[in-house]
Amino acid sequence: MKKFINNPVNVVKEELEGIALAHPDLVQVYFGPNYIVRADAPVKGKVGLVSGGGSGHEPMHGGFVGRGMLDAACPGEVFTSPTPDQMLEAARMVNGGRGVLFIVKNYTGDVMNFEMAAELAAAEGIEVQSVLIDDDVAVEDSLYTAGRRGVGCTVLAEKMCGAAAEEGRSLDEVADICRKVNSWGRSMGMALTSCTVPHAGRPTFDLPEDEMEIGIGIHGEPGRTRMALKPADDIVEMLMEAILKDLPFKSGDEVLLFVNSMGGTPLVELYIAYRRAHQVAEKNGLKVRRNLVGPYITSLEMAGVSITLLKLDEELIHCWDAPVYTPGLRWGI
Amino acid sequence: MKKFINNPVNVVKEELEGIALAHPDLVQVYFGPNYIVRADAPVKGKVGLVSGGGSGHEPMHGGFVGRGMLDAACPGEVFTSPTPDQMLEAARMVNGGRGVLFIVKNYTGDVMNFEMAAELAAAEGIEVQSVLIDDDVAVEDSLYTAGRRGVGCTVLAEKMCGAAAEEGRSLDEVADICRKVNSWGRSMGMALTSCTVPHAGRPTFDLPEDEMEIGIGIHGEPGRTRMALKPADDIVEMLMEAILKDLPFKSGDEVLLFVNSMGGTPLVELYIAYRRAHQVAEKNGLKVRRNLVGPYITSLEMAGVSITLLKLDEELIHCWDAPVYTPGLRWGI
16 A cells, blocks of 8 residues: 655654644644644633544544534654653643543553553542443454453544533533443445555555455454445345444434544545444434544555444533534534 | 345435424525525525535535525535536525625636536626635646636635625625635645545545555546655645645745645544644745635545645635634634
8 A cells, every 4th residue: 555654763753743834823842842723722711622542533533623512632652642741741731720531442551551651640639520432333352452442432522522512511421421421433344445544554454345345443453253345225224234233222312423534434435334324323313413524534545434423412412512613523603 | 235225326416404493593405406505595695605516525615505605505416516506506595685605616617617607697687796616726727627626715715705705895895805816826636545525436436555645636637646655744735735826925924824634634633734834834934814724625435645735815814713613613692
């Protein structure tokens, strides 16, 4: 896989330099340790929201830093957990006196390092809570996790918690919303192709031209099964069935339907996926009150899609609709 | 290339069905002939903006229909011009009594069919003007054009004209802004890989694993040259040199810098491209006042980037910053 890069060693550094040049009105980028904070951090009297994880999933997380979403993001190297010093520096920078929430995707390295950072921050007198996102129904344990992986719900949690924090809610309240999003949301993804980590220089896995991987992880970790490539509608039905069975959603529920590109799948195909997912949701009696369609939590250039279904109540709808102004998600401002 | 589709024959139809299900608050989708109009069309007393072209470039154009941008888009089949009846129906639907502007990318089929539609509309008493976009500096004539191709400037023209129309300016004034954007903007693209038209089922062209195509068209048309793959910075410098030489931009100019993914190039690589493009612009004395980074005018899943540089004045900045609310571009609302 050809890539539009310079030296593979500098991919994340140069990406961050690009973000800094493109969005100085929204974010500041710090190097050594690397983190991105909103331009006006710390915001006094506001809970600070910090997330982070390996790079390669852009716009998540760095593209979600700004008003109404994250206060800071800690990017690791591609598909590699960030380190506690990044998280600690970020926590210091966004601490506006109402405490800091770490939104942590459930991967072993992320969990361990965010835990260590939380202890270090607490030792400095910064009040920290952490909420784990583990919404991927594909497999129970996986290559990099004990328990389920954190995927699409992370984007939704960051948006909704960001709105709650912006409105001045307390650390307990913002953490509650994060837990609600995680417990009310379920996701599953699939891949048509692998991706190539720049440093590795070869595809993470081999997938024959006539096969696909159902339940893929966002780092290319194995999913549930490999099978012959099927029509888009069949694939969506498989993903939706696994998701719907897991929560379980029930007829009459209002939902947010998030259809995500893994990176290489273009919008024309994503809307074909959205079409069927929406139809399946309605056939099951769900009312799609909100949606999101696009590449928001990606795996480099991997072709594939993931679907996230989140049960909504009026509080979550309110938090979703609230203004947001970040490089990757923007409305109302 | 594996695709997330059902029957290749239904790709555009099913995509449009997905758009209709996802964005009923913003757009209405009509079938047979196919076109997308903003949900509240026609807007009385407002110039109606219509664009269109082959599908496969999403979010352009259908994703730019909504408040503050296009009133209607006419999607052809993938990489195939829409037909005059689509354009005529769209013109009828968006005619709010102040006339209709066709924004036409310079490809032979698009030009011919928009011309015919303009005549048909005029015969019905709808005042129509057309502006041609031909900003691609790569080649003088090409496979599907007499003269230069219309590429990235189309997105910028649709946004800026949309703002002007929304503010109630006249057809002459909106057309003037469109011509200004086209005459002040220059673009060039490159590809790392081909794309595959669903109906064709095989890549549009072959590009060896160690080569790239400089000056590619958005339908995979040949560009200036093929050469060995180079580091991202070198590629950006080549594109910027061709663009800067062509206008010519001069030191002190304020510009909008638009770094676009051809579809398959992920955001992490796009910011690496943005970084160098911004640096080159500044080295040439340009002041980057606004920017846009992302996949906005794509070529299915093609990996590659294009760069558009647009000279700005206060009028264009005003039109750029104005609120926009479409599936593909949204701020201020």
